[in-house]
Structures are given as structure tokens and as C-alpha cells.
Amino acid sequence: MEKKIFNPLDWLEQPNQQQINTEPQKVEANTDAAEVEKIIQQIEAKQIDIATAYSDWRDIGFAFADAFGESGRDYFHRISKFYADYSATECDTQYTNCLKANGHGVTLKTFFFHAKQAGVNIAVTPQYTEQEKVQLPTFPESIYPQLPEFLQKVVKIASFNEERDILLLGTIVSLSACFQKLYGIYDGKKVFSNLYIFITAQASAGKGRLVHCKQLVKPIHKHLREQAKLMKQQHELEMMEYNEKKGKDASAEKPNKPPEKMLFIPANNSTTGVFQLLFDNEGRGLMFETEGDTLAQAFKTDYGNYSDGFRKAFHHETISYYRRTDREYVDIESPCLSGMFTGTPKQVSALIPNAENGLFSRFIFYFMNIQPVWKNVFANSSDNGLDDYFDQLGNDFFGLYQTLMANPEIQFCLTTEQQEQFNTFFEQIQNTYLSLQGLDYMATIRRLGLIAFRIAMILSALRIMEHGDLPERIICEERDFQTTLEMVRVLVKHASKVFSELPQDAPMPKRKNQKERYLDALPASFNRQEYLRIAASMSIPDKTAEGYITDFCKRGLIHREKQDHYLNPNAKETQDLREIKKG
Structure with missing residues (x-):
């Protein structure tokens, strides 16, 4: 051989x-x-x-x-x-x-x-x-035949593994903004399906395919905009009647402006503007930005409030803000915001400068590997490219959306066996990454559990398109549960990669206490008279100084060579002598 x-x-x-x-x-x-x-x-x-x-x-x-x-x-x-x-x-x-x-x-x-x-x-x-x-792993091949049929249709146009993965993730996150009547109980709280994701890659890595995910929910946005248009027309008629009565009828009330109904909430917006649009849409919406700089720039202008709103929306916590125009204090109760963002690795750090404020742990991250292979750009040849294909898929999902909106809420549940496996699975991941990344990464693991629960919820809801049943409770199918865990095994590694590359805050210099300053002031060789003189110059009482010296000797920080003669091996003079001897 x-x-x-x-x-x-x-x-x-x-x-x-x-x-x-x-x-x-x-x-x-x-x-x-x-x-x-x-x-x-x-x-x-x-x-x-x-x-x-x-x-x-x-x-x-x-x-x-x-x-x-x-x-x-x-x-x-x-x-x-x-x-x-x-x-x-x-x-x-x-x-x-x-x-x-x-x-x-x-x-x-x-x-x-x-x-x-x-x-x-x-x-x-x-x-x-x-x-x-570092080449990060992609989702296992085995999960794709187990996906709901709708998702299989979405990903079948992908030409390589990473493209297939991001189409799957982009679709799940985009759809997560549209299941208003679907909820589950997680850690004792009512949660909906909303998710945030940041897909990061160098330019031309292939993340441009994600624009098709927007087409899948565009019919819902169009439907809401048509509603807003009708309400605006009705408002104009009411304003005409009000203007005719104004001055003649003292009881005439000026009609309120109609809400701006929409699904896509522009990220290039002020904090108040985003909150206003969320309020108009009953606390629901989807941010979809393919350039991370757009959101990062918005964060820079009003970082604290913008970031605070994102963090609260992830857990459906009330967002409060003040409308200056109407001089009105507004509460958005149970906000349900989803976010689909892409950008370069540097744009991640611009959006999330560190992991300490909790925004990082609320995101799914996927770090695309660069494929140094030329892609066949004519593989998907048709009269209108892929636009017609995804428009049709969008219309199919819109049918499910209308059905769910016309019916009562549906609760999503895991079986008892799945709950036990879920807890064991995440306990093992938490133990592994505590040793790899430390306590700062714990929040990411714990929120990844909630993210996994929401992914399983979405996979289960898409099964309705296959069997047409609308039960009061959806029990997660085992194939959807296992698919979710397989995805998490990969996503936790991608999040760890991005986490490792976040810039680290410079540690604040620790101010030395009196005892430390006293030790630093001691020379390489000294006696009792000398250490008491130094203590007096630092306003340290004799008794205290004697106690310090005794403690330093016990800890091996200084050495008593003989009666009333001490050596300080850490003194600057000692270090200088060592350097001279080495030379």
C-alpha cells in the first residue's frame, strides 16, 4: 500500500x-x-x-x-x-x-x-x-425529509448546504411573526412563536437568497396595508362630516387617526417610530433587514431604548413610551416582535457590542461558511426566475394565516416524554458550554431553550396545511421535536463562534486597598523601624502595620530572614536585581 x-x-x-x-x-x-x-x-x-x-x-x-x-x-x-x-x-x-x-x-x-x-x-x-x-457545521441531511411539506418546498431550490440552512431558518423566523393565535406555556408563562435571527457571512457568501423568505409573508403585509387604506378612506369621510359640523354642533368630536396596519416594520426608524407602529399593529410585527448596518445605525442613534424594546419584546414584556405629538403615555402590552437580519461579522458587533446586556442571548445566530466554488447561476431558469415560485408559496401560507385568524387560539404542547428529554438535552448543553465559554454564555443556552420551544411550535403549526385539522391543542409530533433538537445542536455551535468574536470590554482597573498599597510600598529589605516609618507616612497605625507584617509572613508574601530583618521578594528593587543578574 x-x-x-x-x-x-x-x-x-x-x-x-x-x-x-x-x-x-x-x-x-x-x-x-x-x-x-x-x-x-x-x-x-x-x-x-x-x-x-x-x-x-x-x-x-x-x-x-x-x-x-x-x-x-x-x-x-x-x-x-x-x-x-x-x-x-x-x-x-x-x-x-x-x-x-x-x-x-x-x-x-x-x-x-x-x-x-x-x-x-x-x-x-x-x-x-x-x-x-473554522468551518462550522450545517444541519444534518436527515432532518430535511422530516420537515413539514411547506418547508421542504422552500428549501428544495437551494444549491448548497448553507443556502438550504438559511432558507429554512429565514422562513421559520419570518413565519414566526404570523401565528397570532398560536401559543404555548413555557416556564409557567404564555409565549408566542416570535424569533430573532442574525445570519452573518462575508459579502457574496450567498445570504441574498433570504429575500425570498420575505415573499412568503408579503401577502399578509399587503392584506394589512389594504385594511389600513380602507380605514384611511373611512377616516377622510368622517373628517369631512366633522368639518361640516364644526362650529355648528358643540357635541361634534374630531375622529381619531386610523392605525397604520402593516407586517413589515422598517428598522430604519426612531425608537418612538418603531414603538408607534408596533402599537398600531396590536404589538405585532416583523423587522426584515438584509443589511445589518441599517439596524445598527438605528441602535447608535438611540441605543438604550431601542435595545430595551427588543429585549422586552422577546419575552412579551410591556413596552412603555411617550408620544410627544399627542402628549400621551402609551403601554404596548404583550408585544410580539420578530426580526430577520443579515450582515457581515463586523455588523454583528456594531449591533451587539457585548453580551452583557442580554440582547445577544435572544438571537439565533448562523455563521455561513464561504464556498470557494463557482455556482451555476443558470440552474433555476424560468420565465420569471424564483419570484413566481415563492409568490405561490406565499399565497399558500396566506390561506393558513386566514384560517388561523378566523378561529380561536390553539395551544402547543410537548408530551411528558418530550419534556423530560428537552430538560435533559439542555442540561447537558449547559454543562458543556459552561466549561467552554463560562457563565457569560449561560443566558444564551437558557434562551436557546425557549427558541427551541418556539421552533417546534412553528413546525407543528405548519402541519395544519397537510391535514387541515384545527384542534384546541397541538401535540408536537416526535419527528418535529427531534428535528428541533438536531437544529439546536448546530445552532449552539454557531452562537458560540459569534460569541467568541464579540469584542471584550476592557476590565475596570481594580483600586488597591490600604493593605495592598502598604505591601507595594515595602522595600526589598527592611526592619521593624523601617516598616513602621512607611506605615506612619500612609497614616496606618503601628498595631495595624504589625498585623499586616505578621499576615504577609504567614502567606509567604514577605520572608523574615532573621530577627528584625525582612525580605520582600516582590519589591521593585528585587526585580531589578534579578534582571541585572540575568544580564
Whole structure:
């Protein structure tokens, strides 16, 4: 059998198997391992730290765990030990966490990328891009035949995996704004199906297909605008009658302006403008923006109120605002807002500058991989392209919308077995990502549970188009429940990727207390008279200073060499002497 000659470039050209199979890749001895060994030897010779950021270090751990399993632990230690604060225990813990993740979409090409960036010769000089560092998984092929027929029709026009995924997600989120009579009970609260999503990718990655998702709900928007037009005409007639009576009939009342009925609420709007339109539409609407800058710019002009409204709407919490024109205080009770946004990775950070305010955790994120393959732009050839196709699908969904609106509310429920599996599933995910991302990521996991519940609700409601039944309660079918969990397994990895790339706030400098300042003031060598003199200069009583010195000695911060003679190994003079000796 001919021995395989390994080339790191293969890792860039081959499709990412992690997208299909989450089991660690088995690597032949003397091929991948030999090449990694060669590169690590160069790192050791140069004594360089190739992962200065935590996220880069963690991803290299994922790469070794994916390729080598437990045998990659030694590699991880060898590339980590040139970090100034290297700890063997911390390194072991991190690698164990990487193994427990059981596949995270990170492969060996991540290691090659960072090695090359650090100046290591990896034998080839491909042009790496940020997108090529990590190939994130797509939804499993197995879920698509299990989808409701309506969704299968939507995604069948996709030409590659990512396009199919974003069409599915974009459709689910767009439809989530239209199930006004559908609800479920989650954590003791009545919740509706509304969702937010941000699909992020570099320019020309293929996210333009999402415009078709807007066509699916456009008939509903058109229907509401026609209602608004009729109400406006009626208002004009009432105004004519009022103007005729004005001055003649003291009881004549000026008619109120009719509400602006619509489904699509423009994001390029002031906070008050958005709230006014939500109020006019009984607290419901859909923001659909294919350029993340549009919403990000609106956030910049009035970030606090805009972000606050988004966060409250996700949980249907009352939004209050003041209308200056009418001098009126308004409450929007139980708002139900959905949001479909796309943009580049930089636009995510412009919209959500950090994860602390809770807006990040309310979004579904999907990070598209760039496909370096030319797409057949004539594959879907017809007289009017795909517009007619999606217009027809939109009309089909409008029929379901009208049926639901003409009937009482329907409650969505999981079975007892599904509830138990749901809790176990998210408990496992929470434990995994607490170790990977820390407490800051917990809110994302917990709200992802609510997002999953809403996705299952929408899949179940679309089954009505197939069987035509309108029960008082919809029990989730097992295929829809399992499809939802499979989607979440992928979405949690995409959210983790975006979360890792959010800019980190600079930590506030900690003000040292009196005891810390006293320790800093002690010289490299001193006696009792000296430390009492320093204490007096800092207005520290003698008794207190003596207590500090005793405590410092117990903790090993200073050393008592002999009677009335102390050494401070952390003093600046000591450090200077060490540097002189090294020189």
C-alpha cells in the first residue's frame, strides 16, 4: 500500500467532514501526526506563543482533540508552554473540556493557520482568511425529509448546504411573526412563536437568497396595508362630516387617526417610530433587514431604548413610551416582535457590542461558511426566475394565516416524554458550554431553550396545511421535536463562534486597598523601624502595620530572614536585581 504524503494544503481544499459527522476524525500515523510534530518542533525551537488570545488557544485544543483525541494532549501542552502564564493544570483542564465537547467544528487547519501567522514554515503558503479558520457545521441531511411539506418546498431550490440552512431558518423566523393565535406555556408563562435571527457571512457568501423568505409573508403585509387604506378612506369621510359640523354642533368630536396596519416594520426608524407602529399593529410585527448596518445605525442613534424594546419584546414584556405629538403615555402590552437580519461579522458587533446586556442571548445566530466554488447561476431558469415560485408559496401560507385568524387560539404542547428529554438535552448543553465559554454564555443556552420551544411550535403549526385539522391543542409530533433538537445542536455551535468574536470590554482597573498599597510600598529589605516609618507616612497605625507584617509572613508574601530583618521578594528593587543578574 502506498504511503500517504501529507500536505497541510489538503486541509484547506477538502470539505469539512465535521459538518457531516461529529465523531473525531481518525488520523493515520506518520502522516498528520508527523507533520504536526514537524511544526511543533519549529515552535519549540523559536520558543513562540502561537495563540496569544484565549479563543485561539481554545480552538487549537479543539483541533487537536478532533484529530488525535487523547493523544493530542501532549501536543497541546507543547504549544501552550511558551505562554507567559502557562499552567500545566489549567492546560490539562482545557484539553479535557475540548475532548468532552465531542466535536466543535474545528479541524487541524486552525492549528496550521495560527502556526503560519506566527511565522512558522508549514511547507505551503496558502492565503488563509478569517472564514477559512473554522468551518462550522450545517444541519444534518436527515432532518430535511422530516420537515413539514411547506418547508421542504422552500428549501428544495437551494444549491448548497448553507443556502438550504438559511432558507429554512429565514422562513421559520419570518413565519414566526404570523401565528397570532398560536401559543404555548413555557416556564409557567404564555409565549408566542416570535424569533430573532442574525445570519452573518462575508459579502457574496450567498445570504441574498433570504429575500425570498420575505415573499412568503408579503401577502399578509399587503392584506394589512389594504385594511389600513380602507380605514384611511373611512377616516377622510368622517373628517369631512366633522368639518361640516364644526362650529355648528358643540357635541361634534374630531375622529381619531386610523392605525397604520402593516407586517413589515422598517428598522430604519426612531425608537418612538418603531414603538408607534408596533402599537398600531396590536404589538405585532416583523423587522426584515438584509443589511445589518441599517439596524445598527438605528441602535447608535438611540441605543438604550431601542435595545430595551427588543429585549422586552422577546419575552412579551410591556413596552412603555411617550408620544410627544399627542402628549400621551402609551403601554404596548404583550408585544410580539420578530426580526430577520443579515450582515457581515463586523455588523454583528456594531449591533451587539457585548453580551452583557442580554440582547445577544435572544438571537439565533448562523455563521455561513464561504464556498470557494463557482455556482451555476443558470440552474433555476424560468420565465420569471424564483419570484413566481415563492409568490405561490406565499399565497399558500396566506390561506393558513386566514384560517388561523378566523378561529380561536390553539395551544402547543410537548408530551411528558418530550419534556423530560428537552430538560435533559439542555442540561447537558449547559454543562458543556459552561466549561467552554463560562457563565457569560449561560443566558444564551437558557434562551436557546425557549427558541427551541418556539421552533417546534412553528413546525407543528405548519402541519395544519397537510391535514387541515384545527384542534384546541397541538401535540408536537416526535419527528418535529427531534428535528428541533438536531437544529439546536448546530445552532449552539454557531452562537458560540459569534460569541467568541464579540469584542471584550476592557476590565475596570481594580483600586488597591490600604493593605495592598502598604505591601507595594515595602522595600526589598527592611526592619521593624523601617516598616513602621512607611506605615506612619500612609497614616496606618503601628498595631495595624504589625498585623499586616505578621499576615504577609504567614502567606509567604514577605520572608523574615532573621530577627528584625525582612525580605520582600516582590519589591521593585528585587526585580531589578534579578534582571541585572540575568544580564
